[in-house]
Amino acid sequence: MISESVLNFGYTLLDKVTGFSPLAVYSTYTSVVRQGLVPDFVLRLAIRALCRQRLREIDYGSFEANHAAKMQWIAKSRARETIADLTEKANEQHYEVPSCLGHHSRRIAALLILNMLQVSTDFILSCLGPCAKYSACLYPTGKETLEEAEVLMMEMYCEKAKLRDGQYVLDLGCGWGSLSLYLAQKYPRSSIIGLSNSSTQKLYIDAQAKKRGLNNIKIVTADVNIIDFVDCEQFDRILSIEVFLFSSMFEHMKNYDMLLRRISTWLKPSQYKGEDEDPDPSLLFVHIFCHRNMPYNFEEEDGWMAQMFFSGGTMPSHDLFLYYQTDLTLLSSSYLSGTHYSRTLEHWLQRQDANAGRGLKELEEDAEKKGKKGEGAKAFYRFRVFYMACSELFAYDGGQEWGVGHYVFKRKD
Template identity: 60%
Template sequence: MAVTDSILEIGYDLLDKGLIPDFILRRAIRAVIRHRLRKIDHGSLEANHAVKMDWIAGVKARKTIADVPEKANEQHYEVSTDFILSTLGPHAKYSSCLYPTGKETLEEAEILMLESYCEKAQLEDGLDILDLGCGWGSLSLYLAQKYPNSRIVGLSNSTTQKAHIDATAKSRGFTNLEIITADVNTHEFDETRRFDRIISIGMFEHMRNYQVLLRKISTWLKSQESLLFIDIFCHVTTPYYYEEGDGWMTKNFFSGGTMPSLDMFAYFQDDLTLIKSWYLSGVNYSRTLEDWLKIQDKNGKVSKNFEMTRKRKEMIPLKRRKPFIDSESFTWHVPSCSGRTEAKNGGSVIICFVRKW
């Protein structure tokens, strides 16, 4: 075991130095994914279901909504905006895009997914809309332009994300968009502020207690016609946590994270009723990630500048602090999520809830 750990540490060090070619990374990562799939398979449908039920019960017994929200900022959301924007599409959508034919450009796929949200969430002009976990503003800014008479609020735990969205909104002349910096664990809206739609794209993966979170969100909805709309990646059958000791991805990229199952939200309906869900093949996320990788490879100079900045600030090795700002670490993430095995066993689930009365 000690020998294996030593080999892994050597591999991680080489990875951070950019000394492992992509084709070797992809083979290694697919092997890691196969290991994960074997680990979560308990031998029979009965055994797998029993483990899932125990996992659901454990989620409901948790005391906090998210265990380490500060890690999400450190690993993702307060990484330099210039770097992030240099690796994404023109709308800065930091989650799966939509490729119905497989021939779409990244910009086209971004717009197709944003329009899909508008349709599925039954948006219309004049609504009060909360973008919960708004990222770098792809949805908030899109909605502010598409629905000029709507009042859009974006909530993010990152000051740098707010600064970027505020500046972009100002440059485009939007007056119907407000960005709030807050932690969903502790934030409460004033009783006078309620929403017709709450949309959360790619935030629930960082949460742990969905029962408490959904109860809190239910109080932010206006009425019986108000909807909560969630987009989250998932494993087709099996939920699990990213736990300490699980390896590079958990330690450096997804601390405190959760991989839900396709049906997981059906078990959390105390305060909201699930009225519809859609499944999106992992092939879409795969293509999104491959497009991001192409952009990053093309903009390699930006990554080198960030490596120089890291050295000037005497930061500890990226594999222990902020690996995401290193291009090789982002490259590691891309094939790990876009490998063929993962595309068969995972994807995204889009869920629509209505408040109970």
């Protein structure tokens, strides 16, 4: 059993040197973490303590009080005047960075900006699997390789969304195109539209599609607050898959009613009228991370994680979509243990460590080009802490507190 004093030491250390708590400030980083000298076991103990703290913060003492807090959160979300918050901030943190288009033809990924440092694309790609899927993968036995887990999760999307060749499909919040490219290759007679709010992502995906000889994919760049597909044919399927923890449309949503109302107009209306039920209605499939009970927002005063990675982000509760069915009907929902996410993150961490020499060199060279000598090593170790923090969060209590939600909706006609 780990003593309370060890836990307190780990908590205090992480608080002081990483800013990963509501009480810390990002500028308090010290050379200890910058040089990667804090043992992983200490960081992990501290992260677990912070997970317990978060659970205390969102527990209002009784089912009655928790439900009232959830209803208040929902009421506030419905009062929002915009669909998503801080899309520009999210871009600064994750998207709008130069991409190396000449290498890694099979790999795509998002970048993070840490302390205003644009991190090397090659570094991020070296952490990911061959599909470069920057989101939770699927480990049904727990023994899968990262490559196997990437494909298994995308195949699960295809099954749950009832995809087939010849459909008109929208990848809503397509990130760096892992799913869009996968679907374009799997379903050659389908037309795949990817929506991103990043011009960098569009350039990268276009280059990948050209290399793979795919001509059935198109990437559209637009702000979700204002986009409308008035000039497009309505879609047979719409999918929104979170890109790791950041770029999914739904993780940055603040007004679900407004978003789902807009999406409902993008889905094809049913051809069946009256009492006849459409055997193949147009569908929306959503993959998001979630807490099992309570929704909450990431506030910048929450510390380093919120400031650097989740500005404007939301942790929805698994049941949240039950309360947003004005324009779409929820047909099914399922919960995947957070252990799938945790294993994905541990694989990324292992790959980062395995490529540490090259990764550190790439980050340092990238930092020097930008006049930020020494920042590369800091970014390298912050990524390690980030992967560990997210892994511990989703592994908490065997993946039963935080995990992945899958949802299938149909349009109301």
